[in-house]
Amino acid sequence: MSLQKLDIYHVRNLEQVSISPAKKINLIYGNNASGKSSLLEAIYLLGRANSFRSTSVKNVISFAHDDLIISGKVLFSSGHVSSLGIQHDGKHVQIRIDQETKHARADLAYALPTQLIHPKSYQLLDGGPQLRREFIDWGVFNQHTDFLSAWRNFKKALGQRNALLKTRRVNELNVWNHELQQYGTIVANYRKQYLVEFTPFFLKIVKQFLDLESVELSFSQGWDSEFLLLDKLSEDLEKDLRYGFTHSGPHRADFHLLNENRKVKDFVSRGQLKLLVLALKLAQIEHFISNSSKSACILIDDAVAELDLTSRSILLKFLTDMNVQVFMTATEKNEFGSLDDIGVYKMFHVKHGVVTEV
Numbered sequence: 567m568s569l570q571k572l573d574i575y576h577v578r579n580l581e582q583v584s585i586s587p588a589k590k591i592n593l594i595y596g597n598n599a600s601g602k603s604s605l606l607e608a609i610y611l612l613g614r615a616n617s618f619r620s621t622s623v624k625n626v627i628s629f630a631h632d633d634l635i636i637s638g639k640v641l642f643s644s645g646h647v648s649s650l651g652i653q654h655d656g657k658h659v660q661i662r663i664d665q666e667t668k669h670a671r672a673d674l675a676y677a678l679p680t681q682l683i684h685p686k687s688y689q690l691l692d693g694g695p696q697l698r699r700e701f702i703d704w705g706v707f708n709q710h711t712d713f714l715s716a717w718r719n720f721k722k723a724l725g726q727r728n729a730l731l732k733t734r735r736v737n738e739l740n741v742w743n744h745e746l747q748q749y750g751t752i753v754a755n756y757r758k759q760y761l762v763e764f765t766p767f768f769l770k771i772v773k774q775f776l777d778l779e780s781v782e783l784s785f786s787q788g789w790d791s792e793f794l795l796l797d798k799l800s801e802d803l804e805k806d807l808r809y810g811f812t813h814s815g816p817h818r819a820d821f822h823l824l825n826e827n828r829k830v831k832d833f834v835s836r837g838q839l840k841l842l843v844l845a846l847k848l849a850q851i852e853h854f855i856s857n858s859s860k861s862a863c864i865l866i867d868d869a870v871a872e873l874d875l876t877s878r879s880i881l882l883k884f885l886t887d888m889n890v891q892v893f894m895t896a897t898e899k900n901e902f903g904s905l906d907d908i909g910v911y912k913m914f915h916v917k918h919g920v921v922t923e924v
Contacts, residue, residue: 567640567641567863568861569609569678570586570640572585572587572609572612572636572638573636574636575634576631576634577608577611577636578604579628580919581628581919583605583608585921588911590886590908590909590910591885591892591911593894593905593912595895595915597917600916601921603867603868605893605914609638610680610865611636611654612650612678615652615671623659624656625656633653636651637649637651637652638650638651640677640678643859648664649664650663659671672707672714676711679863681862681864683843683847683866683869684865685867687847688869691823691839692831701850702761702821703757705850709858713753716752723745724746726742726745746796746815747795763853767853769781772842776838776845778825778842779825780826781824781825781830781842782823783824784823786818786820795815823842837872837873840869840873844881847864861891862891863893864892865893867894870902871897879904881903882905
């Protein structure tokens with residue numbers, strides 16, 4: 567799967583851009599604020615219908631316009647070409663896939679799977695657990711189509727239970743406790759199984775990037791696995807009522823990388839931490855490809871600037887060998903590392919919102 571054609575209208579300073587990317591590696595360079603990150607943001611919008619740089623799409627739309635439009639043609643390994651498009655006015659989004667109007671953003675996510683690596687991605691290991699839950703859920707979502715429904719039902723039940731806790735309506739808790747038990751267990755089991763399958767991919771890639779022995783991935787499902795969630799909810803009732811929220815469940819899940827029972831993030835260097843995050847992200851794509859007939863699009867936005875040249879070259883070679891399409895940005899050409907072994911690629915220069923193929 568790869569983007570053959572990309573058309574962008576009114577995305578930040580990208581007034582009108584049309585490019586035909588390379589099937590594998592696409593390198594984009596330009597000064598800060600030139601528009602190179604906006605190019606990646608447009609691809610992300612086409613695959614997710616939201617932005618990784620702003621909580622509101624309204625902030626992404628060019629100042630002089632009321633909406634943005636992004637369209638693309640995606641070539642699949644079968645030879646089929648699919649047309650994707652979104653129009654967003656900051657509040658409402660219209661999604662078109664193969665000339666049909668779609669209403670679910672999940673349809674876009676399945677049509678154009680995108681994996682993002684940018685400077686904030688490095689918070690994955692030293693930031694809050696929400697980031698790590700989202701990481702796991704992206705993998706499960708793309709592997710099991712019924713996961714999204716279970717996750718939504720769990721979130722609904724959690725919201726209802728928390729509302730009852732705040733108003734101390736104890737008599738009404740039982741029905742939502744059972745809903746949490748049902749859907750929370752499904753979510754937790756999906757996550758647990760995913761990490762079991764994912765771990766060998768991660769450990770294999772870690773060895774290529776780092777000389778770090780005995781790394782293991784430790785998962786906590788959000789409550790003691792020896793107990794049913796329903797029993798844990800009953801045990802926590804007094805505490806939940808005191809604080810007004812549910813303390814146990816998949817919303818408290820987390821994972822950590824360990825070395826000899828110590829969290830790796832507590833003793834590795836900043837550079838090593840970044841390579842570990844890269845390994846996690848790349849392993850997720852490798853696992854996705856191995857369990858799917860589709861490929862994916864990897865967006866790397868200014869995420870290699872602090873890596874040494876050797877690490878950058880290893881990364882670029884690794885990406886070349888993967889069955890993925892890559893869009894990578896940097897300020898200068900030489901920041902990408904050695905280009906000798908990456909085969910056919912395209913390079914684009916961005917200046918004042920104008921994208922030129924070099």
